[in-house]
Amino acid sequence: MHSGKLLEASDLTKVFTKGQGFVRSTIEAVSRVSLSLDLAKPEIFTLAGESGSGKSTVAKLILGFEAPTSGKIWYRGRPIANLKGTKEFMKDVQPVFQNPFETFNPLKKVQSYFFETERNFAGSAQGSYPLTEKSLELVGLNFSEIKDKYPSEMSGGQLQRASIARALITNPALLIADEPVSMIDASLRMSVVNLFKTLKEEQRVSIIYITHDLATAYYISDRIAIMLRGQFVEVGSVKKVLDNPLHPYTQLLKSSVPDPDPRSRWEEDIALSDLETREYTRRGCKFAGRCPQVQKICCEGEPDYHAVDDRLVKCHLYS
Numbered sequence: 001m002h003s004g005k006l007l008e009a010s011d012l013t014k015v016f017t018k019g020q021g022f023v024r025s026t027i028e029a030v031s032r033v034s035l036s037l038d039l040a041k042p043e044i045f046t047l048a049g050e051s052g053s054g055k056s057t058v059a060k061l062i063l064g065f066e067a068p069t070s071g072k073i074w075y076r077g078r079p080i081a082n083l084k085g086t087k088e089f090m091k092d093v094q095p096v097f098q099n100p101f102e103t104f105n106p107l108k109k110v111q112s113y114f115f116e117t118e119r120n121f122a123g124s125a126q127g128s129y130p131l132t133e134k135s136l137e138l139v140g141l142n143f144s145e146i147k148d149k150y151p152s153e154m155s156g157g158q159l160q161r162a163s164i165a166r167a168l169i170t171n172p173a174l175l176i177a178d179e180p181v182s183m184i185d186a187s188l189r190m191s192v193v194n195l196f197k198t199l200k201e202e203q204r205v206s207i208i209y210i211t212h213d214l215a216t217a218y219y220i221s222d223r224i225a226i227m228l229r230g231q232f233v234e235v236g237s238v239k240k241v242l243d244n245p246l247h248p249y250t251q252l253l254k255s256s257v258p259d260p261d262p263r264s265r266w267e268e269d270i271a272l273s274d275l276e277t278r279e280y281t282r283r284g285c286k287f288a289g290r291c292p293q294v295q296k297i298c299c300e301g302e303p304d305y306h307a308v309d310d311r312l313v314k315c316h317l318y319s
């Protein structure tokens with residue numbers, strides 16, 4: 001069943017309880033999500049969607065940081081439940097986080113992370129770090145650019161490159177990058193996303209790229225899954241999905257230009273949280289309350305997935 005797959009997730013669901021007392025509600029932050037990545041053909045698979053749609057929760061499930069409420073994940077044909085936390089898995093599947101200034105302790109020299117990782121995983125002798133040099137080279141940095149530096153002495157773009165370089169020391173097959181460029185100056189963003197493309201093409205690394213930014217997603221990904229309130233609502237090749245979105249939610253997402261800077265989304269999120277809970281808990285299609293093409297059936301029953309024009313669309317319009 002799983003032969004030929006690097007990663008396979010089937011019917012993943014994660015239930016969270018939100019709020020307290022009378023306003024407690026349970027939501028499916030991830031709801032029956034399935035995806036798979038081929039072993040033979042590395043690709044960049046994007047998860048896109050508004051804030052609070054469940055993207056990071058999918059990432060945490062794949063990394064083994066959270067356990068699914070139901071559903072299964074296999075990595076190289078083996079259940080993640082058995083693999084998580086093992087040296088082998090941590091070597092092969094590397095996270096890249098949003099804020100490089102949080103990835104690195106401000107009081108520790110950046111190079112010490114490289115040296116530790118290299119010693120732990122490759123057993124390189126103290127004083128000799130060939131993998132550090134090689135991985136820095138892959139991201140376009142020179143060892144002299146990080147030598148003896150503290151995180152505050154590097155730019156956000158440089159530091160994010162360094163965090164990707166550190167992830168590469170162990171020669172991973174899969175990177176899970178959760179909004180890796182949203183905290184980086186717009187002028188440097190392209191250079192980091194280009195790096196992902198090069199890593200896929202030249203190092204054969206598969207990447208799960210999580211973003212609000214459809215422009216970078218369009219530019220680097222092979223496939224995209226549009227997430228809405230825990231569900232994949234449209235999945236297919238990035239060209240098809242973004243050139244000609246079929247789901248009304250994808251159409252909305254494409255026409256609005258979301259602010260990629262999470263710091264400025266914060267206040268809006270508080271106002272949105274009501275809508276968020278309402279949509280998460282509503283019957284039928286989660287988008288029915290906002291959909292310009294809503295029909296009676298959308299408020300009654302959850303739509304199935306329909307195969308239309310080489311993609312899957314979870315919408316009653318296509319039944």
Ligand SMILES: Nc1ncnc2c1ncn2[C@@H]1O[C@H](COP(=O)(O)OP(=O)(O)OP(=O)(O)O)[C@@H](O)[C@H]1O
Nearest residue numbers: 016017018029050051052053054055056057058276
């Ligand atoms: N540990 C948790 N306990 C309770 N609820 C949670 C927890 N983690 C996430 N959630 C909720 O699950 C939903 C999905 O959250 P998630 O962080 O996965 O979304 P996201 O798409 O990554 O959002 P963003 O774009 O803002 O990063 C949200 O409603 C969030 O509040």
Ligand SMILES: [Mg+2]
Nearest residue numbers: 055056057178
């Ligand atoms: Mg997130």
